[in-house]
Amino acid sequence: MATNVLTLVGSLRSGSTNAQLAEAAVATAPEGVEVSVFQGLENIPFYNEDIDVEGHVPAAAAELRAAAADADALLLVSPEYNGTIPAVLKNAIDWLSRPYGAGAATDMPTAVIGTAFGQFGGVWAQDEARKSATIAGAKVLDDVKLSIPNSVVRFAETHPKDDSEVVGQLADVLGKLRAAAELN
Known part of the structure; x- marks a missing residue:
């Protein structure tokens, strides 16, 4: 059974090198790992507890949580x-951290990567x-x-998917995420 890795990209810019890095993770994921990139972060309203009401959560936030x-x-x-x-x-x-103590990020193995100028x-x-x-409750792999x-x-x-060094580093990150997920 494959480990499903949900990827969130912090850049909304078309042509973003971080979006390309996420695409590389999808394209070069090692065997046993399936990577998907969430589309639509720009549609999620800023977190506000007043709108985070069961049955009335904004659709984009509900999609992210699902x-x-x-x-x-x-x-x-x-x-x-x-x-x-x-x-x-x-x-x-913030959306994934709620409800407090039981949010979608709670106990989720998580790695953080990126690229910058x-x-x-x-x-x-x-x-x-x-x-x-x-702080949101995720199990962040600090050494990854x-x-x-x-x-x-x-x-x-x-x-990035054509850069062998990056592909190797991504495989290492995804392999460690898989191992953490299997222990979870």
């Missing part, structure tokens, strides 16, 4: 915006995403990291 409930693990792919996590990804984590590959944002997901610097240059003419 997708996470069907997954065995989460893969968060984060660029770095002004030194931190993009609002759209933080918002998704700068020389550190977005590590600040990825650290913030790990922190937020941990993939930060790819200089994304605009590195992926100017090569898609």
Whole structure:
């Protein structure tokens, strides 16, 4: 039985190198791992407890929660915006954290990866995403990291799925997510 990994991408930009990194995870997932990328984070309203009412949860938020409930693990792919996590990804984590103690992210094996234009590959944002997901109740694999610097240059003419180093690193991340999901 395959491990289902739900991927959330923190960049909404067309041509995003983080979206391409997620596409590479889908295209090159190792045997026994199925990766899907959630579409529609931009449609989820900012978390507000007033609208998080059973039977009236906004459709886009309900779809995210359902997708996470069907997954065995989460893969968060984060660029770095002004030194931190993009609002759209933080918002998704907030929706997945509720109801408190029983949200869709609770006890979910989770890894955070990403790429950024700068020389550190977005590590600040990825650290913030790990922190937020941990507080949301996810089982964040703190030792599983993939930060790819200089994304605009590195992926100017090569898609991440065609970069053997990246493919190998993705296989390692996904393999560790699978192992964590099997123990869960």
